Amino acid sequence: MSTAETIVSVRDVTKVYGGRMFGGGGFRALEGISLEVGRGQVFGLLGPNGAGKTTLVKILLGLVGRTSGDAQLFGRPVGDAQARMRVGYLPEGHRLPQYLTGIQMLELFGMMCGRDRAYLRQRIPDLLEQVGMRDAAGRKIREYSKGMTQRIGLAQAMIHEPDLVILDEPTDGVDPVGRAAVRQIVQNLKERGTTVFLNSHLLQEVELICDRVVIMAKGKILREGSIAELTPRTGRYRFELEPAPPLLASLVGELGSNFEAFPNGFELQLSDAELDQCVDRLRNARISIRGITARRLNLEQAFIQLVRKEPA
Amino acid sequence: MNRSTTKSLFLDALYQVLDNLGFRILLVLFLVPVALSFLIQFGEQEISFLWAWDVRYVDLIPDGLLRGSGGAPMPAGEAQLPPGFRDGLLQNIATLLIDSVADKFGLVFGIAAISFYVPQMLERGAADVVFSKPVSRAALFLSRYVAGLIFVGVLALVLVGGTSLGLAVSSQYFDAGLLWSIVTLVYGFAIFHAISCTIGVFTRNAIASILLTLVFMPVNCGLHAGWESIAAGDRQEADYYARNPEKSVPDADESPAYSMLRTGLTAYHVLAPKSRDATRMAKSWRKRFEATPEFRDADLGLDVLEPPPGFKREPRSSFEGEGLTWLAPHPEGSGEASWKLRSQDMEVIGSRSGMVKKLRKELSVDPVRGDISGRYTDRFEWVEDRGGEKRLRRRWVFQINSRILTLDYDAEATWARDVEQENNAQKFVASIRIEDALSQQMTGADYDAYFGWNEPWRFNAWFSILTTVGFIVFVLALGIGRLKRIDF
Numbered sequence: 001m002s003t004a005e006t007i008v009s010v011r012d013v014t015k016v017y018g019g020r021m022f023g024g025g026g027f028r029a030l031e032g033i034s035l036e037v038g039r040g041q042v043f044g045l046l047g048p049n050g051a052g053k054t055t056l057v058k059i060l061l062g063l064v065g066r067t068s069g070d071a072q073l074f075g076r077p078v079g080d081a082q083a084r085m086r087v088g089y090l091p092e093g094h095r096l097p098q099y100l101t102g103i104q105m106l107e108l109f110g111m112m113c114g115r116d117r118a119y120l121r122q123r124i125p126d127l128l129e130q131v132g133m134r135d136a137a138g139r140k141i142r143e144y145s146k147g148m149t150q151r152i153g154l155a156q157a158m159i160h161e162p163d164l165v166i167l168d169e170p171t172d173g174v175d176p177v178g179r180a181a182v183r184q185i186v187q188n189l190k191e192r193g194t195t196v197f198l199n200s201h202l203l204q205e206v207e208l209i210c211d212r213v214v215i216m217a218k219g220k221i222l223r224e225g226s227i228a229e230l231t232p233r234t235g236r237y238r239f240e241l242e243p244a245p246p247l248l249a250s251l252v253g254e255l256g257s258n259f260e261a262f263p264n265g266f267e268l269q270l271s272d273a274e275l276d277q278c279v280d281r282l283r284n285a286r287i288s289i290r291g292i293t294a295r296r297l298n299l300e301q302a303f304i305q306l307v308r309k310e311p312a
Numbered sequence: 313m314n315r316s317t318t319k320s321l322f323l324d325a326l327y328q329v330l331d332n333l334g335f336r337i338l339l340v341l342f343l344v345p346v347a348l349s350f351l352i353q354f355g356e357q358e359i360s361f362l363w364a365w366d367v368r369y370v371d372l373i374p375d376g377l378l379r380g381s382g383g384a385p386m387p388a389g390e391a392q393l394p395p396g397f398r399d400g401l402l403q404n405i406a407t408l409l410i411d412s413v414a415d416k417f418g419l420v421f422g423i424a425a426i427s428f429y430v431p432q433m434l435e436r437g438a439a440d441v442v443f444s445k446p447v448s449r450a451a452l453f454l455s456r457y458v459a460g461l462i463f464v465g466v467l468a469l470v471l472v473g474g475t476s477l478g479l480a481v482s483s484q485y486f487d488a489g490l491l492w493s494i495v496t497l498v499y500g501f502a503i504f505h506a507i508s509c510t511i512g513v514f515t516r517n518a519i520a521s522i523l524l525t526l527v528f529m530p531v532n533c534g535l536h537a538g539w540e541s542i543a544a545g546d547r548q549e550a551d552y553y554a555r556n557p558e559k560s561v562p563d564a565d566e567s568p569a570y571s572m573l574r575t576g577l578t579a580y581h582v583l584a585p586k587s588r589d590a591t592r593m594a595k596s597w598r599k600r601f602e603a604t605p606e607f608r609d610a611d612l613g614l615d616v617l618e619p620p621p622g623f624k625r626e627p628r629s630s631f632e633g634e635g636l637t638w639l640a641p642h643p644e645g646s647g648e649a650s651w652k653l654r655s656q657d658m659e660v661i662g663s664r665s666g667m668v669k670k671l672r673k674e675l676s677v678d679p680v681r682g683d684i685s686g687r688y689t690d691r692f693e694w695v696e697d698r699g700g701e702k703r704l705r706r707r708w709v710f711q712i713n714s715r716i717l718t719l720d721y722d723a724e725a726t727w728a729r730d731v732e733q734e735n736n737a738q739k740f741v742a743s744i745r746i747e748d749a750l751s752q753q754m755t756g757a758d759y760d761a762y763f764g765w766n767e768p769w770r771f772n773a774w775f776s777i778l779t780t781v782g783f784i785v786f787v788l789a790l791g792i793g794r795l796k797r798i799d800f
Contacts, residue, residue, distance in 0.1 A: 017799070058440070058799075058800065061440075061443075061444045062443075062444075063439070063440060063443055063444060063799070063800040064799040064800065065797075065799060081446040081447075081448070082446075084444070084445070084446040085446040087444070089440070089441075089444040091437065091440035091441060091444070093436070093437045094437045094438075094440060094441050095435060095436075095437035095438040095441070096438075096441060097324070097327075097328075097438070097441075097442075099327055099328050099331035099332075100324075100327055100331075104327060107320075107323075108320045108323055108324050108327075109320075109445060110320075111316040111317060111319060111320030111323075112316075112317050112320045112321070112445040112446065112447050113445060113446060114314055114316055114317060114446065115316065116316050117316075140331075153441075156441070
């Protein structure tokens with residue numbers, strides 16, 4: 001049962017494309033997906049191509065019908081106009097109306113989401129400033145570059161100040177400066193208490209901005225959790241020393257494996273017991289330890305490990 | 313859907329139309345006749361370009377053409393325009409603009425220009441953006457449909473409204489009935505645009521949508537035309553046996569194939585949109601705005617638009633009896649001049665050729681071939697000595713359906729041959745209009761003669777509108793139903 005704070009609730013959702021009447025056949029894009037997203041969270045959805053991420057997003061927006069299961073937004077069935085009024089969406093590979101200027105599009109989409117013109121006249125300049133499109137907003141969308149289209153697309157997803165923003169590959173085609181700006185926008189949304197549902201291939205980005213992540217493959221959820229939960233320790237430790245003495249390898253090298261020295265210290269694969277021994281040896285040798293960092297897999301490594309484990 | 317949302321859909325449709333290249337091209341093309349209607353002044357006798365360069369109609373039209381028109385002889389001297397020439401010319405120009413340019417060319421071009429609206433909306437990427445908004449799919453689909461109607465409505469308003477205004481300002485000519493063409497143009501377009509939109513939903517392909525709609529247009533017209541000729545033929549036959557009760561109706565001897573064809577065409581006519589009727593309705597509306605004629609026999613399709621200038625109708629005279637009579641006193645007071653229009657008794661005179669032969673023999677005068685409202689007439693002219701006074705006599709003999717009509721002119725010869733009186737005679741004969749089934753048949757439009765607002769269902773304009781609107785609603789509902797089931 002969804003709580004008041006649950007913004008997105010998906011229960012055992014299945015989607016079969018091209019299924020024959022009376023069951024059987026077809027491509028199973030989603031297999032019993034369940035997840036919940038709470039208010040104010042930045043939620044990341046990861047998965048290789050064909051994992052079913054976009055299908056799940058489209059089910060949430062009523063663009064695709066589900067075969068079975070239940071999905072709700074703000075406690076209302078997906079597709080409900082009241083619920084959709086509170087959602088902003090930037091699709092992947094979107095094609096905005098080419099016959100409109102940036103300003104016209106923002107105004108029309110804002111009105112479609114129930115905002116009046118007076119509100120939009122105040123809101124649009126601020127938003128254009130945020131996405132860096134103030135100067136080009138009076139031009140027709142067909143004249144925009146890929147990056148500009150992406151920025152104005154992001155603006156249309158936020159025009160009506162929605163409570164949930166669903167971003168599908170928001171940094172696609174955006175330069176590094178623009179990417180940083182997108183991250184900042186997501187951060188701002190989070191500070192305002194807006195829930196963000198992020199679907200991105202750029203795992204570094206997801207790692208930087210998401211509170212919780214779901215990793216999907218072949219229509220199923222493989223793992224779900226916080227970034228820390230999804231990126232386990234590798235057993236490798238980095239020691240920073242003051243000063244770094246010569247012959248470090250002979251002092252601690254035989255304790256673990258894969259010893260690697262660098263100017264101010266070394267890295268070594270150690271068990272917990274070996275870690276204690278390593279610290280003792282360095283202390284006994286009167287070497288000052290400035291810091292020890294337990295190495296973790298980054299999200300990309302964790303993701304690849306997880307997806308590779310999935311049988312083909 | 314709140315006001316903001318509705319307004320946004322309307323604005324979206326408007327922006328889409330204004331950005332459309334096809335719309336802009338048509339707008340420029342349509343502005344040309346509008347501009348010309350302001351710049352050219354059509355006077356009674358001459359055309360004035362830019363209020364400076366005057367050209368007389370008689371200098372533009374070959375003399376032979378002028379002399380060949382009308383039903384009365386032209387007065388001696390210089391070639392003159394037939395009465396009502398200017399109004400007829402302007403009516404023809406307006407008809408050409410509306411029927412040919414706007415209705416045919418505009419319809420095809422319009423369909424080609426906006427058939428991509430729906431497929432474009434359904435393209436991957438575009439659909440995701442639009443359909444994720446809190447607006448129903450049906451509303452978005454209908455907004456694209458409305459965009460097409462705005463497209464044509466604006467163009468029709470510019471062409472018809474602008475031209476009407478131009479003619480009113482520069483030539484002081486105004487035909488209120490012409491403005492109805494705006495409605496009927498949009499009506500005709502609404503049919504094909506509905507089909508184009510729905511095909512667009514099913515195929516999601518602009519080219520397929522354009523091609524299938526353009527194929528449907530002539531096929532639909534052809535099937536209706538087939539049914540209409542059958543229906544008109546049936547009615548003509550029924551009318552004939554109603555007028556001739558002594559003749560027995562032959563037994564129906566239809567082949568099964570013809571019977572099936574007839575049933576199939578009838579079913580198609582009932583269910584399918586009757587786009588051809590839009591023009592008929594416009595024509596019918598235009599007629600409503602015409603001045604009440606001096607005399608009308610609806611069954612015959614005979615109108616006498618104006619009385620002979622200077623003549624008054626004899627109130628007791630009747631068309632079926634002694635003849636409808638108009639009288640005018642001569643200025644010198646030597647008796648009266650008269651016009652008499654009479655439906656002859658077939659039992660007495662037999663046939664038109666028989667009557668002509670008889671008159672030829674009696675008067676020893678050869679008839680001159682002429683026409684009244686495009687209908688063949690024999691015109692006899694002779695001078696009669698009546699009590700010492702020379703009277704000019706003319707008699708036209710012509711036929712409408714199975715009825716023989718005569719038009720007689722009787723006036724003091726010198727007075728009658730005055731140029732002004734001859735012109736008046738010309739004007740009166742030209743004011744006689746015949747629009748019966750035969751005249752429609754001659755222009756390939758016999759069904760048109762029966763079509764009207766109070767006719768049986770086969771020829772009824774209301775039936776046509778209701779079934780057509782029903783078809784449009786059905787087709788749009790089909791499109792909406794399909795759209796609701798699409799996974800984007």
